[in-house]
Amino acid sequence: MDSRLALTLAGTMALSFAFDAIAAPRAPARRSMVALSIHVLGVVFVFLCMVLVSGRAQFSSFVSAAVVGLLAAVSNAKYASLREPFVFTDLSLFSQLFAHPRLYLPFLSASKVLAIALGTGLLIAGFLLEKRHALQPAIFVFLAACACLVVGSLLAARLPLSLIPSDDQRRHGFFAVFVAYLLNGLRPATWRTFRRAMESGPFTLGAPAACPDVVVIQSESFFDARRLGSFVRQAILSHHDVARSESVEYGELTVPAWGANTMRTEFAMLSGLPESLLGYARFYPYAFVRHACASLASWFKRAGYRTLAIHPYYANFFGRDRVFRLLHIDKFLDIASFANARHAGPYVGDAAVADAIIHSLETGGDEPAFIFAMTMENHGPLNLETVEPGEATKYHTLGDGAHWHDLTAYLRHLANADAMIAALLEYLRTRRRKTVLCFYGDHVPALPHIFGKLDIEPARSDYFIWRNFGEVCATERHLSAEELGAALIRAIDRGDMSDATVGTLRKMAEQ
Numbered sequence: 001m002d003s004r005l006a007l008t009l010a011g012t013m014a015l016s017f018a019f020d021a022i023a024a025p026r027a028p029a030r031r032s033m034v035a036l037s038i039h040v041l042g043v044v045f046v047f048l049c050m051v052l053v054s055g056r057a058q059f060s061s062f063v064s065a066a067v068v069g070l071l072a073a074v075s076n077a078k079y080a081s082l083r084e085p086f087v088f089t090d091l092s093l094f095s096q097l098f099a100h101p102r103l104y105l106p107f108l109s110a111s112k113v114l115a116i117a118l119g120t121g122l123l124i125a126g127f128l129l130e131k132r133h134a135l136q137p138a139i140f141v142f143l144a145a146c147a148c149l150v151v152g153s154l155l156a157a158r159l160p161l162s163l164i165p166s167d168d169q170r171r172h173g174f175f176a177v178f179v180a181y182l183l184n185g186l187r188p189a190t191w192r193t194f195r196r197a198m199e200s201g202p203f204t205l206g207a208p209a210a211c212p213d214v215v216v217i218q219s220e221s222f223f224d225a226r227r228l229g230s231f232v233r234q235a236i237l238s239h240h241d242v243a244r245s246e247s248v249e250y251g252e253l254t255v256p257a258w259g260a261n262t263m264r265t266e267f268a269m270l271s272g273l274p275e276s277l278l279g280y281a282r283f284y285p286y287a288f289v290r291h292a293c294a295s296l297a298s299w300f301k302r303a304g305y306r307t308l309a310i311h312p313y314y315a316n317f318f319g320r321d322r323v324f325r326l327l328h329i330d331k332f333l334d335i336a337s338f339a340n341a342r343h344a345g346p347y348v349g350d351a352a353v354a355d356a357i358i359h360s361l362e363t364g365g366d367e368p369a370f371i372f373a374m375t376m377e378n379h380g381p382l383n384l385e386t387v388e389p390g391e392a393t394k395y396h397t398l399g400d401g402a403h404w405h406d407l408t409a410y411l412r413h414l415a416n417a418d419a420m421i422a423a424l425l426e427y428l429r430t431r432r433r434k435t436v437l438c439f440y441g442d443h444v445p446a447l448p449h450i451f452g453k454l455d456i457e458p459a460r461s462d463y464f465i466w467r468n469f470g471e472v473c474a475t476e477r478h479l480s481a482e483e484l485g486a487a488l489i490r491a492i493d494r495g496d497m498s499d500a501t502v503g504t505l506r507k508m509a510e511q
Helices: 004-020 033-054 057-082 088-099 100-108 112-129 138-158 165-171 174-185 188-199 234-245 262-271 279-283 298-303 315-327 352-362 402-429 447-453 481-493 499-508
Strands: 213-219 249-253 306-310 329-332 369-376 435-441 462-465
Touching: 004 033, 004 057, 004 174, 033 057, 033 138, 033 165, 033 174, 033 447, 057 112, 057 174, 057 249, 088 279, 138 174, 138 402, 165 174, 174 279, 188 262, 188 279, 188 447, 213 402, 213 481, 234 402, 249 481, 262 298, 262 315, 262 369, 262 481, 279 352, 298 306, 298 369, 369 402, 369 499, 402 435, 402 447, 435 481, 462 481
Parallel strands: 213 369, 213 435, 306 329, 306 369
Antiparallel strands: 249 462, 435 462
16 A cells, blocks of 8 residues: 555545544544444445445545545434434435435435535546546455455444444444444344244234224324423314223323334334344334234234225335235225325325225225224424414414424324314214224424423323223323234223123214
């Protein structure tokens, strides 16, 4: 290696550590030798790979530092909105960035977008200005890259990690943790851990004895916002209050996501597995579902249920179209089934989802139904929505200030979720067939700037399990998302009441 190239690499390494230092949450300068080595090996590996591809040493050096800077910038945007740094499974979501830009790009500030664009321009200029050099010999570069990969994998296995990204990053630094997660997450052991967890899940055996229809609704960003303070109008969730008072169980729900990552809560509910059993698969469990697996849907299907998913968005988002089949959900009504549906803001409204659920129950025939519906209306970014003058007074008492704009938009959609509950309860109270309704929020909304102003940081969503038969017991019980399926089964087992009781309830509702 000549002195010029050595000097270039030294500068690249220094720049990579400078980029790493800006990643939030910040890590101390003093770190373990293992963490420092993983960082260095990661940068060198990228450099060697780029040299093999481009034949340009100076360009490759710049790219290897720029990769750290780009990942750090994206991680900071994610951490500011979602309280979690960029992790290795987020790489698989880059294709969704281009397919669904509205869901992702607004979380990047103008300065970050400008910096990324500037960096990309410099990369292109550097590539064009530097001449390609013949590699002598290329095999040594390839073997050196392989050596970095092998040694990095060995060190990653030794790095003490909690799998809480923010905590690990504070201890070891951003890039070292990102590389360690990536190398450890791609090990065969990760896939084996996930497979063993799925094979030991709570829904691998058994089937319901009674067969009421079962509707599970995952409400986008739903939580009881009145916990934020008395400034939120109490009436905003009046129908939710009624549902809880008539429910079998209700309470707050601990979920494995904050502000986004819906699929984590979704998977926890469908699989009944806590994230502690999933290892590195916890960050994007759907990526690891490659074979037919037991789920809450398969538990019902063993008793002859038809299983159906309803979601007014694209079926390939999060790979649901592939994963749901493997979780034994037979039919998926996605955005194509809502071509003429009512919108509330940029997305299909909750009212349209309620209509789809009712239609599916009405046209299902004699087979019992398990319907898993996911709403979309309250999905952000909320700052892109419009708020009418004076609208805030319907939902809160903080006023019309621009800094409360997102809160007003959120509460408007929350009120629509409450109206959805009202419509479903009205229908189910008069329905002859026994039906159980489970309603829960996937996570709290991504409103860190609002929560910061209020000096509060909610983390738990809410749920209730209601039925149109059996006695009303309204037991308050706080659960985790993976416990929700078991609670639903309890509601069915405890509610095997006579048709006479169902008829009495229906007459009371009609009065």
